[in-house]
Amino acid sequence: MTSESALPVKESPVPGSGFSRDSLRRANLISVAWPELKIQQKASSFFFYEPTLLLVLSGRIEFSHVATSYELNTPTLLGVIDQGVDADYVKYPANDASPFRSLFISLNSDVLDGFYQHFPQYLAAARKNAQITTVELLSDIQDSVQDLLATLQNPLMSDERVRLRIFDLLLVLAEQRVHFLLPHQQGIFPRLSKLLREAPDKGWTARLAGDALAMSESTLRRRLRQEGVRFEQLLLDIRMHHALMLIQTTHWNLTQVADACGYKSVSRFTERFRYRFGNSPAQLR
Structure with a gap:
């Protein structure tokens, strides 16, 4: 053991x-x-x-x-x-x-x-x-x-x-008979989520993401809607995931963490974080 x-x-x-x-x-x-x-x-x-x-x-x-x-x-x-x-x-x-x-x-x-x-x-x-x-x-x-x-x-x-x-x-x-699920690669969600996770600090909009994926904003939103996904909610979720990991693994101050997650306002970042996880970032330190 x-x-x-x-x-x-x-x-x-x-x-x-x-x-x-x-x-x-x-x-x-x-x-x-x-x-x-x-x-x-x-x-x-x-x-x-x-x-x-x-x-x-x-x-x-x-x-x-x-x-x-x-x-x-x-x-x-x-x-x-x-x-x-x-x-x-x-x-x-x-x-x-x-x-x-x-x-x-x-x-x-x-x-x-x-x-x-x-x-x-x-x-x-x-x-x-x-x-x-x-x-x-x-x-x-x-x-x-x-x-x-x-x-x-x-x-x-x-x-x-x-x-x-x-x-x-x-x-x-x-x-040991443990096998991961075969990754889901179909649809726009995997491509978009990977794009956003690679640069959560970037000032993403649906138009910029559409350009990066070689499609118009309207096409991106339509395809996301078909998959039951909202662009703004996905971006927020990815940024909050990133923030939570940074809070737990770095000694950065809140300004640095907020900036790394695409927020120029620490108060706005803190508000979003508290709403998502129930605690302020400072409480988890």
Whole structure:
């Protein structure tokens, strides 16, 4: 059985950087973060835009998805969350002296699509509907995660090698009969959400987004309407997701966080954040 001390944990921040030393990202492949929260925090209808792996290192998180409850409360249990899961959650710190801490790994949907192209034998076992699954963090899964993080930490490692490490982790999970949902790539929603998530600080309008996607604003809005999506609501949701992650993983002041989320007014940003999550950004620090 794996102990918490053997797991990857958030190190002290790099002075002046804002981010923890271990916040890692490879464009169009993967992002890794170590969120921390000192108080209880909850959210309703939290949408997972990418396939996600979640490991709680301290405290616990409770999910509610499609009338089913899930709990991650030990560093020996890995959460596997499909793209498209829309869940309510509550995060709880371990106690007053120990914040909620987790390892949050987001996989690019194209990487998962590539995995199923390389290993089509697992496609038949892929889930048909977006789900949350928990799996015991056995030694082979832990070793694969550690190898992936070590590869990400080495700037000399190519994207191709990072991709292979991700594939290895997906193969290890498949051996435990855990298979991500095949990413949804049809329609305008995946393209638009990816565009907005890549630059949440940009002054997006439907017209600018339409230009970036080679279509008119009216065409974009019509296609979104057909998919039951409003441009303004999607943009707000993506910005608030980004804000919540920055609050939990950086030491930026609120002006910096607001600016990174496309807000020039800190008060306006704070108002939006409080309305979405029930707490002001400062309360979560």
